[in-house]
Amino acid sequence: MFWPVPALLAWVGAWGIFSGLYILGAPVWLCAILATGFGLGTGRRGTTPWRRLCVAGGFPLSFCATQIGSQMPAWVWLVAMVFLILCYPLNIWKDAPLFPTPKGILDGIQTFAPLPRGARILDAGCGLGDGLRELHRIFPEARLIGWEWS
Ligand SMILES: C[S@@+](CC[C@H](N)C(=O)[O-])C[C@H]1O[C@@H](n2cnc3c(N)ncnc32)[C@H](O)[C@@H]1O
Structure with missing residues (x-):
């Protein structure tokens, strides 16, 4: 249902x-x-x-x-x-529930998914921005963009 x-x-x-x-x-x-x-x-x-x-x-x-x-x-x-x-x-109403990225969940991602300085990342459906904050912590040089319709 x-x-x-x-x-x-x-x-x-x-x-x-x-x-x-x-x-x-x-x-x-x-x-x-x-x-x-x-x-x-x-x-x-x-x-x-x-x-x-x-x-x-x-x-x-x-x-x-x-x-x-x-x-x-x-x-x-x-x-x-x-x-x-x-x-x-x-x-x-029928959308996925807000499921924020937990703190620390991306620890170590830069070792197997390295990004060049100034790389651009789009969080399409960024919610309250938890994923963007986590990404900024790991990739401080990246340009982050969040998109949210809610
Ligand atoms: C799982 S939650 C976001 C979690 C967030 N990315 C994070 O890391 O904390 C999914 C979000 O996508 C948004 N969303 C779903 N479809 C969308 C669309 N077509 N355009 C913009 N935002 C959308 C929802 O409103 C919801 O806030």
């Missing part, structure tokens, strides 16, 4: 549990605890820590938002949605 479908299903499932129990007359606190538990259980199967957090946090966050949100005018939600779409464009 491709991301973010598992998260959407988990959120719908948690809200389904909450609503179903509430309709049956269970107290709100019990509905919220059981729905949060469902999200936590489902989130454990996520492939990365961020995805696990995203799946598990969806219900409690949206539950808190509905409690606070009932006091706010509807246009505030529209502004928040536009802001989120601008910060988190749809094309990165």
